[in-house]
Amino acid sequence: MGGHPNSLGRTLEVVEIVLANPKRLDELFSCYQSDDEVVRLRTSNALKRVEAEQHSWLVPFIDRLIADVGAVDQASAQWTLAQLFAKLSGDMTRDQKKRSLAIMKRNIKAHTDWIVLNQTMATLCDWAKADAALKKWLKPHLLRLAQDNRKSVKTKAGKALEALYK
Secondary structure, eight states: OOSOTTSOTTHHHHHHHHHHOGGGHHHHHGGGGOSOHHHHHHHHHHHHHHHHHOHHHHGGGHHHHHHTGGGOOOHHHHHHHHHHHHHHGGGOOHHHHHHHHHHHHHHHHHOOOHHHHHHHHHHHHHHHTTOHHHHHHHHHHHHHHTTOSSHHHHHHHHHHHHHHHO
């Protein structure tokens, strides 16, 4: 699955293999342990595609997503986590949601990648609609990000502030 990071490489082929044989999902997931960051990027892309086709297959992987992928110091892994956490939140236990929230809070506070920030804001804002404590915690971070020099981050934070606190 390696190669140039701006191409899909063989990601679609891998997704088809996994969809044809769900036992291969564990093998795909273990690609996060690769030393090649392009392989990890493609793993993220493939997991999102598998989730879109077979959502329930990723539910047993929630703990591994949190523990294993949450520890991967790579932007693509972290923005994928925010996206998958949004999709899987209804299937999470209270503890899983708490641990997922801790990862996203860490990322919103400290990450510099614009995609990580945007995807994490999206999920946190969605979760904050039903969580007053999260909504309160999130506001100063959104105010800070609304001053970001990157247009996409600034715009996303501004829209989130308007939606949550109007």
